[in-house]
Amino acid sequence: MSSLRDVAERAQVAISTVSAALNGTRPVAAGTKRRIEQAAAELGYRPNLLARGLQSKRTRILALLYPAPRSGFGLTEMQFATGAAEAARELGHHLLLSPEHADPIEELRHLTGLGLVDGVLLMEVGLDDERAAFLTAAGVPFSMIGRTRDPGSIDYADIDFAATARDAVAHVAALGHRELAFLNLSSGAYADGYGPAVRAGEEFAAAAEAAGIGYVDGYRPGSAEEGREAFERLMDAHPDMTALAVMDDHAAVGVIAAVAARGWRIPDDLTLMLVLSSVRVAEMFHPRLTTLEPPGTELGRIGARMLIDRLRGDGPPQQRLVPCRLVAGDSSAPPPARRKAAPDGRAAPARAASGAPAEEEPREGRRA
Amino acid sequence: MSSLRDVAERAQVAISTVSAALNGTRPVAAGTKRRIEQAAAELGYRPNLLARGLQSKRTRILALLYPAPRSGFGLTEMQFATGAAEAARELGHHLLLSPEHADPIEELRHLTGLGLVDGVLLMEVGLDDERAAFLTAAGVPFSMIGRTRDPGSIDYADIDFAATARDAVAHVAALGHRELAFLNLSSGAYADGYGPAVRAGEEFAAAAEAAGIGYVDGYRPGSAEEGREAFERLMDAHPDMTALAVMDDHAAVGVIAAVAARGWRIPDDLTLMLVLSSVRVAEMFHPRLTTLEPPGTELGRIGARMLIDRLRGDGPPQQRLVPCRLVAGDSSAPPPARRKAAPDGRAAPARAASGAPAEEEPREGRRA
């Protein structure tokens, strides 16, 4: 590989002049500059990133930190990564994929001690994330995809759960539903303080209340079987529920099976929507489910971009919220006038005009 | 950050001695060594990777090259990446995520010119992959996940399609099926010389022939709608087909819908299996589909490991094939004795004893 020295020789100038000319660091006479650029082009010169980084203390390498394959990643996590990688590339940076093993902090200490990366991009951020605290204390520039409970002035890009919930509620309300039930992520995820689980729950409740729609939650199925059970319990407690939002893909599978077992059909007897699932996943179902697709790629891009901005200089903290995109499938319809009896013989009532005796914050509905 | 010099000062030795002691490059007296190690520990010394790389010409950074989000990645591609990242980490390396833009070769030239990476890991390798040719010519160490038509002595890790097809055929044969139809990936993927599409097609044909089972292929649906159509055409041409292997997830959705439209049930009237889909995807279906899960993580790990081996020294080329894992779902059953008439009124015959008039290489079946 040719070096700055080779270019200097060929252009008959000093090394430092070549550097200046190529980087625009300081003015170089037009003629000289032209000669240098030509020489560089002829030699196919590429600056050595290591040498540059060693000297300038800036490598233009970002690390994407993610917890090693919990139960396996989904499409959304993949999109964070590819989105971030793309944005980094476009801005002249590189992205390092850094799985965390047992001790994330030790991992981080190691990674940042190497002098290899300029900044860190955090994925799967918990409400109380120790990594964020460590990085702040260590003075390492970083940004988050997701956010802690109190992000302070840390840059982050996260899902706008409020807007997402509002869109979802508006969608079912517009169809005429007056009640909505919500099946959150697994209790494990919830207990771990996994942001999306906690925030989605809160915001759906708020959005339903604001829209004057009955709302039920408290279910956290993490598998098909648990989804089936949760659905049965839900219908036992709220027989006139007509719309359901589900966060866990596998739980949705169970719900659909349970619906079929009753002899009900989607969307005729129940409106079902997926929350935080990609269209690709929603299309796997039959009928194709309405989904609130998380902006994975975009969050990845934004996360990388704001980190690079931070590296360049310090503006005010950037904190961006992006809503999910509602993609209507074939699982949304007006509430049923009447429904088949449940298998145990209990009659399923028509949509009752009386307020539903919901656990959480039931409320008289109004048509949207 | 503390440097080698700081450690040297604190241990009262020369810089070069510290380097030697810490790297075991050359013998250092036991006492001195102890002193040095202690000083290093006290200072929390971490070698600067840039400086080391600059000098030694080895950065211990690998790049994972992948074509920018065609139509969006699947879980398997994600697993390649995470598997490779993990293996790299365990072997003291780092993994760079490098999306390709318009011109892969230019991308590669750039990436390798930077002196940043020691080697490259190629994903989504085509039968005639120009990247492989370029890297070979440029003398850049690399390995492939997937493989070209004629890999020569290039390291690669790929799916063992022969074993996978054998397992799939054995599975349906054991259930009593005497015919198998195969819906390949979309014709686009096939035309691009996408390895898995071509190889799976070939190997399924070979496996069926070896097992003495009737075989039909030639269908390449790339969406649910195309899947539906393909299934209808298939059943028109081969009304007594009882087992079906599908490669494209979305096509499977269409098949399932078409099966239901006929009033048929899976697995009673048709055995359906997914090829190259993860269990996570198979579980999205109802009934849960039997699937041949690709060893994504393992291929990623192997790919990274063999590249690192190559970097360390040159042994013989490593070429590894790993079969998919057959995970039986609820979509496999013995062939039906009799089936409902198709919607157009044509009677669906029972499993005929006569050889099926298949397009490809029909053959008298025998019970496995």
Next chain:
DNA sequence: TAGGTTGTGCGAAACGTTTCGACAACCGTA
């Protein structure tokens, strides 16, 4: 014409390693 101001280019130092030849001290042997 002298002094200051630009404009332009040069050389050397520094970043933190690795590597290698030199060398001091010590040993055993002749």
Next chain:
DNA sequence: TACGGTTGTCGAAACGTTTCGCACAACCTA
């Protein structure tokens, strides 16, 4: 006692950049 061979350590060069002070010429101004 002198000498070759070990053993352990040191100092300096090199990797390819960036950065900074300085030199030099040309030009303007008083």
